[in-house]
Amino acid sequence: MDNGLVDAVVIGGGPIGIETSIELRRRGIESLVCEAGALGHTIAWWAPQTRWFSSNDRIAIAGVPLHTVDQSKASREEYLNYLRSVVDQFHVPVKTFTKVQSLVPVDQSDEPKWRLAFAGQTNSLETKAVILAIGGTDFPNRLNVPGESLPHVDGYLREVHRYHGRRVLIVGGRNSAVEAAIRLHRSGARVMLSYHGESLPTDGIKYWLRPEIDGLIRSGSVPAWFHSRVIRIDSDAVHLQVQTPAGEEEVRVEADDVLTLIGYRQNQTLFQELGILSDELEPKPIFDPETMQTPRPGIYVAGTAVGGTQSSKYQVFLENCHDHSTKIADHLQRRFDSRRSTVESLSLHRQTESLDNLRQRIGLQPES
Numbered sequence: 623m624d625n626g627l628v629d630a631v632v633i634g635g636g637p638i639g640i641e642t643s644i645e646l647r648r649r650g651i652e653s654l655v656c657e658a659g660a661l662g663h664t665i666a667w668w669a670p671q672t673r674w675f676s677s678n679d680r681i682a683i684a685g686v687p688l689h690t691v692d693q694s695k696a697s698r699e700e701y702l703n704y705l706r707s708v709v710d711q712f713h714v715p716v717k718t719f720t721k722v723q724s725l726v727p728v729d730q731s732d733e734p735k736w737r738l739a740f741a742g743q744t745n746s747l748e749t750k751a752v753i754l755a756i757g758g759t760d761f762p763n764r765l766n767v768p769g770e771s772l773p774h775v776d777g778y779l780r781e782v783h784r785y786h787g788r789r790v791l792i793v794g795g796r797n798s799a800v801e802a803a804i805r806l807h808r809s810g811a812r813v814m815l816s817y818h819g820e821s822l823p824t825d826g827i828k829y830w831l832r833p834e835i836d837g838l839i840r841s842g843s844v845p846a847w848f849h850s851r852v853i854r855i856d857s858d859a860v861h862l863q864v865q866t867p868a869g870e871e872e873v874r875v876e877a878d879d880v881l882t883l884i885g886y887r888q889n890q891t892l893f894q895e896l897g898i899l900s901d902e903l904e905p906k907p908i909f910d911p912e913t914m915q916t917p918r919p920g921i922y923v924a925g926t927a928v929g930g931t932q933s934s935k936y937q938v939f940l941e942n943c944h945d946h947s948t949k950i951a952d953h954l955q956r957r958f959d960s961r962r963s964t965v966e967s968l969s970l971h972r973q974t975e976s977l978d979n980l981r982q983r984i985g986l987q988p989e990s
């Protein structure tokens with residue numbers, strides 16, 4: 623990567639970053655996609671064979687149909703294959719393992735220009751527009767209890783095979799936790815559940831998971847502690863504070879693995895640096911919903927990044943973000959077209975001027 627100037631840089635090689643880059647190309651605007659991890663990094667860290675809950679037509683991008691072998695909802699693997707094919711089909715220039723560390727304005731007098739610096743690299747890149755399609759699930763939420771950093775405590779579900787025959791305490795009660803509990807139970811782990819609510823939430827759990835988890839808990843196959851909070855984790859056990867009708871009691875649950883599946887947080891460093899975060903309790907980037915441009919000229923936000931760190935009830939998904947790409951491309955096309963026509967009329971003006979000079983020098987009158 624050199625110090626050249628590119629029309630636009632898309633930060634984030636998830637589905638919306640890729641879709642935006644393709645939409646820009648369709649308008650004649652070249653962009654480079656910088657991705658901190660592998661292509662589709664967020665989906666790549668899902669446990670193998672996790673399925674989308676959205677139907678395929680709603681997570682397809684750039685107008686390319688997404689088909690699966692058995693017409694069911696796409697799995698992680700099928701979607702990553704699809705994403706690679708879309709990138710190859712449209713020759714989207716993606717720089718993987720290229721994390722954008724900072725964004726600084728360069729000469730804002732005429733038209734916006736930004737310089738990007740990358741983690742672990744000395745070179746930088748200048749661009750006229752930046753699209754922050756950085757998603758919102760960079761770090762697992764933490765319990766903030768002693769023992770959370772022990773090696774058997776994890777915020778991600780891994781390949782289910784590794785949990786066979788092990789005692790696994792899952793902390794959480796929403797989709798990720800419930801899906802993990804069912805899958806691990808089926809794969810031969812001894813699963814237990816701790817959730818702070820008095821029962822599993824009545825809404826928001828995938829409708830096909832609900833009856834199964836209810837049945838497993840009712841039958842005692844998956845012991846569950848509701849109204850419970852983790853207070854400490856040891857190498858062989860988890861200590862829970864459980865609220866019972868008789869009062870609070872501490873329960874020690876023996877576990878080989880602890881999965882804290884309690885949601886994820888957005889890395890807001892770039893938004894903070896740009897000063898574009900709202901002052902809500904859970905800050906989100908500020909942007910104009912018509913154009914997706916933030917208060918910093920030339921900086922746009924797209925995809926689930928607009929939702930900030932979403933609480934347990936997600937509102938912004940891939941499926942309701944597709945219009946971001948067209949809004950940004952519309953706005954940038956207008957900006958570049960008007961710039962182009964100004965440059966063209968300026969150069970026409972200069973040509974007329976130099977023709978006038980020439981005529982004066984050779985003593986000709988325009989009429990002659």
Ligand SMILES: Cc1cc2nc3c(=O)[nH]c(=O)nc-3n(C[C@H](O)[C@H](O)[C@H](O)COP(=O)(O)OP(=O)(O)OC[C@H]3O[C@@H](n4cnc5c(N)ncnc54)[C@H](O)[C@@H]3O)c2cc1C
Nearest residue numbers: 634636637638658663675676722756757925926939940941
């Ligand atoms: C188990 C699970 C199931 C889900 N199922 C669904 C579903 O069915 N339907 C649905 O709509 N959504 C679902 N989601 C949410 C889904 O992950 C998002 O909707 C989707 O990934 C959003 O796409 P995006 O392009 O907005 O962001 P992301 O896919 O999160 O892409 C953002 C990218 O930006 C990169 N990035 C971040 N910071 C930087 C930086 N500084 N420099 C360079 N790159 C950076 C990240 O590495 C990441 O690859 C699910 C999530 C999980 C965890």
